[in-house]
Amino acid sequence: MKHMLKLLPFSLILLLAGCGMENLSALDPRGPVAEMQLSLIQLSLYIMIFVIVIVFSIYAFVLIRFRERPGDTHIPKQVHGNRTLEFIWTTIPILLLLLLAIPNVMDTFTLADTGIPDEGVDEELLDEDDEVQDYVVIEAHAHQFWWEFVYPDLGVNAGQDMYIPTDTRVIVELEASDVIHSFWVPALAGKQDNVPGITNDLWFEAPEEGIYMGKCTEICGPSHWLMDFKVVAVDPDTFDSWAETMAEPPEDQLEPEGEVAVEGRDIFVENCIACHAIGDEGGNTGPNFTNYSERTVVAGFLEYSDDNLHDWIRDPDSLKPGNEMPGFGEEAISDDEMDALIEYINTLSVLDE
Amino acid sequence: MANSSPAKKSVLWDWLTTVDHKKIGIMYFLAGLFFFAVAGLEAILMRIQLMFPEMSFLGEQTYNELLTMHGTTMLFLAAMPLFFGFMNFVVPLQIGARDVAFPFINSLGFWLFLFGGIILNVSWFTGGAPDAAWTSYVPLSSDSPGHGVDYYVMGLQVSGAGTLMSGINFLVTIVNMRAPGMSMMRMPLFTWSTFVTSMLILFAFPALTVGLLLLMLDRIFGGAFFDVAMGGNVVIWQHLFWIFGHPEVYILILPAFGIFSEVISTFAKKRLFGYSAMVFATLIIGFLGFMVWAHHMFTVGMGPVANAIFAVATMAIAVPTGIKIFNWLLTLWGGRIRFTVANLFALAFIPSFVMGGVTGVMLATSAANYQFHDTYFVVAHFHYVIIGGSVFGIFAGTFYWWPKMFGYRLSEAWGKWFFWLFLIGFHMTFFVQHFLGLMGMPRRVASYLDGQNLNDLNFISTMGAFFMGTAFILLVINVLISRKNTENTDDPWDGRTLEWATTSPVQEYNFAQTPLVRDLDALFYEKMNGDGRMKAAEPLGDIHMPNGSILPIFIALGLSIASFGVIYYSWPVIIGGLVVTFFTMMLRSVIEDHGYNIPVSEITGEKGEDK
Numbered sequence: 015m016k017h018m019l020k021l022l023p024f025s026l027i028l029l030l031a032g033c034g035m036e037n038l039s040a041l042d043p044r045g046p047v048a049e050m051q052l053s054l055i056q057l058s059l060y061i062m063i064f065v066i067v068i069v070f071s072i073y074a075f076v077l078i079r080f081r082e083r084p085g086d087t088h089i090p091k092q093v094h095g096n097r098t099l100e101f102i103w104t105t106i107p108i109l110l111l112l113l114l115a116i117p118n119v120m121d122t123f124t125l126a127d128t129g130i131p132d133e134g135v136d137e138e139l140l141d142e143d144d145e146v147q148d149y150v151v152i153e154a155h156a157h158q159f160w161w162e163f164v165y166p167d168l169g170v171n172a173g174q175d176m177y178i179p180t181d182t183r184v185i186v187e188l189e190a191s192d193v194i195h196s197f198w199v200p201a202l203a204g205k206q207d208n209v210p211g212i213t214n215d216l217w218f219e220a221p222e223e224g225i226y227m228g229k230c231t232e233i234c235g236p237s238h239w240l241m242d243f244k245v246v247a248v249d250p251d252t253f254d255s256w257a258e259t260m261a262e263p264p265e266d267q268l269e270p271e272g273e274v275a276v277e278g279r280d281i282f283v284e285n286c287i288a289c290h291a292i293g294d295e296g297g298n299t300g301p302n303f304t305n306y307s308e309r310t311v312v313a314g315f316l317e318y319s320d321d322n323l324h325d326w327i328r329d330p331d332s333l334k335p336g337n338e339m340p341g342f343g344e345e346a347i348s349d350d351e352m353d354a355l356i357e358y359i360n361t362l363s364v365l366d367e
Numbered sequence: 368m369a370n371s372s373p374a375k376k377s378v379l380w381d382w383l384t385t386v387d388h389k390k391i392g393i394m395y396f397l398a399g400l401f402f403f404a405v406a407g408l409e410a411i412l413m414r415i416q417l418m419f420p421e422m423s424f425l426g427e428q429t430y431n432e433l434l435t436m437h438g439t440t441m442l443f444l445a446a447m448p449l450f451f452g453f454m455n456f457v458v459p460l461q462i463g464a465r466d467v468a469f470p471f472i473n474s475l476g477f478w479l480f481l482f483g484g485i486i487l488n489v490s491w492f493t494g495g496a497p498d499a500a501w502t503s504y505v506p507l508s509s510d511s512p513g514h515g516v517d518y519y520v521m522g523l524q525v526s527g528a529g530t531l532m533s534g535i536n537f538l539v540t541i542v543n544m545r546a547p548g549m550s551m552m553r554m555p556l557f558t559w560s561t562f563v564t565s566m567l568i569l570f571a572f573p574a575l576t577v578g579l580l581l582l583m584l585d586r587i588f589g590g591a592f593f594d595v596a597m598g599g600n601v602v603i604w605q606h607l608f609w610i611f612g613h614p615e616v617y618i619l620i621l622p623a624f625g626i627f628s629e630v631i632s633t634f635a636k637k638r639l640f641g642y643s644a645m646v647f648a649t650l651i652i653g654f655l656g657f658m659v660w661a662h663h664m665f666t667v668g669m670g671p672v673a674n675a676i677f678a679v680a681t682m683a684i685a686v687p688t689g690i691k692i693f694n695w696l697l698t699l700w701g702g703r704i705r706f707t708v709a710n711l712f713a714l715a716f717i718p719s720f721v722m723g724g725v726t727g728v729m730l731a732t733s734a735a736n737y738q739f740h741d742t743y744f745v746v747a748h749f750h751y752v753i754i755g756g757s758v759f760g761i762f763a764g765t766f767y768w769w770p771k772m773f774g775y776r777l778s779e780a781w782g783k784w785f786f787w788l789f790l791i792g793f794h795m796t797f798f799v800q801h802f803l804g805l806m807g808m809p810r811r812v813a814s815y816l817d818g819q820n821l822n823d824l825n826f827i828s829t830m831g832a833f834f835m836g837t838a839f840i841l842l843v844i845n846v847l848i849s850r851k852n853t854e855n856t857d858d859p860w861d862g863r864t865l866e867w868a869t870t871s872p873v874q875e876y877n878f879a880q881t882p883l884v885r886d887l888d889a890l891f892y893e894k895m896n897g898d899g900r901m902k903a904a905e906p907l908g909d910i911h912m913p914n915g916s917i918l919p920i921f922i923a924l925g926l927s928i929a930s931f932g933v934i935y936y937s938w939p940v941i942i943g944g945l946v947v948t949f950f951t952m953m954l955r956s957v958i959e960d961h962g963y964n965i966p967v968s969e970i971t972g973e974k975g976e977d978k
Contacts, residue, residue, distance in 0.1 A: 034806025035820040040738045041805050054735040055805075062725035069692060069721050076699045077714065080635070081706070089895075090702045095641035095694075103693040104686060111682045114732060119675045121734035126671035188668075193507040194601065196666060196741060200807045204737020207666045209602065210506060211595035214668035216737075227819075231741040231809040233500050234507060236427035239812035315816055335427050 038227040040200040047125065047203040047218040054121055061110050125204075128185045128217045148250070149183040152176060156188070156195035156208035158234055159241040159337050160301055160314060170260040171291065173301020174314055176228070176245045179253035180220055188214040196232035199245050205231050220247035225310065236336040242314045252365065256305075259364035263293040263304050270361055278358025281351050285342060292362065300339060306362040313337075320356050327352065384915035386470035388455045389873055391477050393772055396452030398481055399445050405488070406440035407839060409433045414796070414832035417825050420817040430813035431498040432515065436487075438501030439519065442615065443526055444484040446753070449761045450622040451480075451533060454561045456772055458537065460866035460873065461555045463546025463882045463889075463901075468539040470913045471955070476533035478923035483526025486930055490518035500811055502612070505593035505604045509585045514934055520583045521930035525923070527572050527579070534568030537561055546865070547904040548884035552646070555864045555888075556632075556639060559646050560625030563653040564618050570657065571614035578607035587936055602667055609660035617656040619753060621649060623760025624691060627713045630763050631695050633860050634710035635702030638888060641694040648687035648694075655684045665736045674733040681731035688724055692717060707860070708782030712763035715790050716755060723751025726801065741811075744804030750797045762789075762842075770856035774872040778852065781845040785838050792834025799824040863891035868901045876910045879970050907971070909964040916960070921951040 033041035043049040129149065153164040154176070163176045178184045188197050190208035198205035203218035220226065230241035248256065270279050282303075287296035290303040309318055313334055316322040327347070330339040347355065382390060413433050416425045425433065459467055467473050490496040497519035499508035508516045541562045545554070554562075582604070584590030591597035593604055632639045639645060661669060661677040669677075695717060704710070726748040730739050739745060770776045803824050808815055815821050856871035868890050869877060882901035886892040893899055929944025 034802075035818075038807040038819055039805065040807065041802075048738075051735050051738045054732055055729065055738065058729040058732050058735060062728060065689075065725060066721060069696070070718060072693075072696050072700075073717055076696055077704065080699060080702050080704050082703045086703060088703065090635070090637045092638040093640060093697075093701065094638065095644060096697070099693070099697065100641055100644050100690065104690060107686050107689045111685060111728070114728070115679050115682055118678055118732045118734055122675050122678065123671045125734055125737065126674075193510065194504055198809070200738065200805075204735070205666050205740060206737070207668060209667060211599075211601060212668055227807065229807065229809050232504070233431070233811040236431060236813070238431075239427070239809075239814050242816075 035227075037201045037224055040204075042201060044201040044222060044224065044226065045203065045218050045220045048201055050121055050124070051204050054118060057117065058114050061114055065107075065110065125216070128215050129183060130185065148179070149185055150179060150253075151185045151187065152178070153187045153189060154197050154208065156190045156197065156230065156234075156241075157338075158192050159230070159237040159334060161197075161228075161241075161243040162298065162301065165257060168257040168261060169294075170257050171294070171298060171302045172260060172305065173290075173303070174243050174311075175305070175309055176243060177253060177256050178220060178245060178247050179250040180223055180247050182250060182253075183217055183219055185215060185217045188216070193234050194232050195230045195234050195241070197228065198231045199226050199228040201226050202245060207232055220245070223247050223249060237334045240313070240315050240334050242311075244310065255366075256364055260304050261293070263364065267292055267304070267362055268295070270358060272357075274354045275358045275361055277351070278354035278356070281347060281355045282358055285347060286355075289339070303359070303362055305364045307360045308363050308365060320360075323356050323359065324352055327355070381915070383920060384917045386466075386474045386913050386915055387875055388459050388467045388470065388473060389772075389875075389877075391473055392452045392454070392456030394452075394477055395448045395455055395480070396772070398484070399448030399452055402440050402444035402484060403446075403449065404839065406437050406445055407836065409437040409440070411832055411836050413437065414829040416814065418829040419826070420815050420819075420822055422814055425813070427813040428495070428498060431500070431811075432491075432496040434811055435497045435500050435503075435515075435519070436491075439487065439497070439523070440484075441753075442501065442619065443523060443530075444480075444487070446619050446757050446761070447530065448480060450564075450619070450757075451477075451530075453557075453626065453761075453764050453768060454537060454564075454622065455533075457768060457866055458558050458561050459540065459544070460771075460869060460877060461558045461864050462541065462544060462549055463865050463878060463884065464540065464544040465877050465881075465910065466913070467536050468543055469536050471916060471919065472532050472536050474916065475919035475922055476529040476536065478919045479529025479532070479926065480526045482923045482927040483522045483524070483529065485522075486525060486927055487518055487522030490515050490522075493518075502608055503582070503604075504608075505582065505585070505601045506595070509582060509593050517583075517586060517934040520579050520586070521934055524576065524579050524583070525926050525930055527575055528926070529923075530568055531572045531576075534565040534572070537565040538569065541565075546881050546884050549889070552643065553884055553887045553889070555625075556628035556642075556645055556649075557622070557625035557864075560621040560628075560649055563649050564621045567614045567618050567621070567653055567656060571611045571618065574607050575611035575615075578604060578611065581607070583933065587933060602664075605664050605667060606660070609663045610657070613660040613663065614653075614656045616749075616752070617652060619757045620760075621653065623716075623757045624649065626760045626764040626767070627695065627716055628698075629864065630709050630713040630767050631698050632888075633767075633863055634705045634707060634713070635699045636705075636861070637698055637702040638863075638891075639694070640697040640700075641690075642887060644690055645694050648690045651687040652684060655680065655687070659684065662731055662733075662736075665733045666740045678731050678733035678736075682728055685724065685728050692721060692724075707766070708777070708779055708786055709763045709765075709767035709860075711783065711786045712759045712766070715786070716759040716763070719751060719755030719759065719790075719793070723748060723755050726751065739804065741809055742804030743800040743808045743810055746810045747797045747800035747804065750793075750800075754793050754797070762786075767860065768866075770859050771866055771869070771871050771873065774853060774856055775850050776852040776856060776859055777845050778849045781841060781848070785841040785845060788834050788841065789838035792831045792836075792838060795831025795834060796828050797831070799827050803828070858890075861894075863888040865889050865901070876912060876965055876970070879910075880907055881905050907967055909966050910970065911962055911964050913962045914960050916955075918951050918955050922948050922955075925949075925951060 033039050043052045151167060155162040161174055163172045188206055188208040190210045195208040196205045197208060202220055203216060206214045206216045224247055226245040228243040228245055270276055289297050289299035291298055292304050312318055312322045312326050326333060327342050329341045330337055416422050416430055495513050495515045497515040499511050499516055503519060541558060581592045585593050591599050593599045593601050628639055659677055659681045662681045665674050730736055730748055766777055766782055803821060808821050858867040880903035883904035893901055925944045925947030929941045932940030932944055
């Protein structure tokens, strides 16, 4: 009894706090997979609340009714047990668990079926006219501590921001290059692990446009907590043009206009491109930079600003310990050169605004 | 040659060489309490770091070391030894034995545990503790720079060897050394749960040993079991770890179930309701505990068939656990319930553990687990079962058996302050974490970003942790100020089982005459149907006792030296350490030691047990 009262203030606080941040919370699903999972969570919660209410009621009754009163010295009857009661509290939990186990097994198989088995396409991916619905396959490669998204059918490599078309089944193939990571976008779908040497997959859909927050959920080193990414859902037309431009970046990214940006471009080629490709030019040791200025954050978590970019390039390890990027001090890139570099980076975009 | 009585020894030498199960029990208990305080402090430091978003109180690396050491220390060096303390002290008394089956092995088990714990904690002072979490998933652990994870491997290997020995020892003791009349189905529930726990240890720890061995070979001797580039497989570690790790959580909860059964029955003044159902539920939980390990791995890509099977198997464990809960409630039903501190912890356990249990069923729901897994929801769940179950069990046992172990009663008034502060702090810390997890907070994060609606609940959680820390200080004060409460310690709670038929502190031979057990709750039966004293099953005679020995410390010391040799890859040190161990073992084999006899005159002279 005292127990319940103690919990009361907490539920009030939870009401005030709401269900968490939009597009981050599993309690506020934004797609069919997360909705399926939330409804399963709710089903299990209702069954469990039923159990809790029964147990707590008996508990409260027993403690109040059978507490020792002053002067009471009687020896209670020594009961051995009761077969009927024991039968009841064995069978009823079994029935309750079946109630939960059956939908769970069904959902487990539904979630495991991405719809593209080895031979041909699953019927679920066919629409009324037996046409194959659109789906997009994205490889999510997890690295310490950033995400690389490869679109094998589209020839696109994107860093940190995973662009997807709305209302389209997204099939994510999960891989890891160093240690185990885990891919989680709570508002869209539960997680699966990125395991070195193994390719896992999952699928989800996002009916609405928006920026959904993703996190790594398997401890992967010091900056595990900063290994965030974004899933950016845009309408299918925008997505197509995005993918096209990502695969073949506009000319002015390679040969930008404006004197300062040209200087920045040179500095980028000299210092950065070996790891940060633009289009398919350059290396993939770090995130791809083709659409860098369209990011909302620097390094996965810092607000996008010239100052933060500057601080990040100067000393990445102090901001995100254990990451692979070397720092570039003033002897490598002078302050003037840095301004030019940042101005060039700010021009890297693929979407028409 | 058996001489009459050993020469007077210094107190320190006496404790270092003791093979008396009661002294070993007390040493387990005190060492466990020390590590509990250390790991608790580590938890407080982590909660301070998480009090506000983007705090820089601790660095990320330090945070990862703290979270690894908190988990490892709590499970291996605090909770298990605390239970081992009770098991060692209480089980031989409950079954009417004079000691465990292998007193020397018992002492060796303790020293191995202690040295293993010391090895693990030395890492703090030699360049960094292990940092790959208590689960030490490869390749994060196999690639972890420095020697931290090596300390983890060798520390757990050494203490694990001790645990395995103790488990075997308890099994043999319980099978062979029960007093006349104590059939298996008359054993107190705590003894039963010790028996099942020991079986779990026997079958679970070898899996950990193998896993740690492979990790050691990979890290130090150039192995490639977990090296994907060389054709290794990283998921194998997770299977090995959880084949051990899941039974491990039952190793931690079953003794607590046993303690609650004793405490609730004693303070409700009623025989345990459905005794045989309780025994079989314990056995079933122990058995199913080996069938469900992969529910820790739903997201690792085992496929829907394995996930579905392990989900259903896991849910099945709720049934025997539910049986236990209802049996406890029905034991209370119709009783005369006394709210002592021991019983308060047992009573608080029921709702707390039910809350942890239902979230366990929710987690078992594999499709929903994709949302729960590795978030603060999981952190909330296992703290509800481990604190609400195991730790409450330890505290209930502490207040219940303290008079028997230490010869004085803990203050009930201070105990109640401790209880309420701890209970409130516990729920405050962990209840909100369910929501943090679902709101998008992964576990094992060194901090969290501002502006994600995670701030308030984290702050509440940290406040709760301070409550728990303060409560623990009250317990320490209680231990120190209660020393004068030495009256009425033989049987302060009107006990039902055999340990309360001895004096406090207990004679080194436990029972002058082995008692005759006539029913379940042997002492209570005599109180109701006899003269309140145990009937003797044997005539009064000389009692043969084993001699103490310093050798176990040297065996454990040798293995510890060898462990440091492995950590720093030095063959001379490895070999030197092993020579110490094997030479000591040889000494044990060749030196004749027949123990000594306590003559009848000495027993009758100070006879006071048996009341």
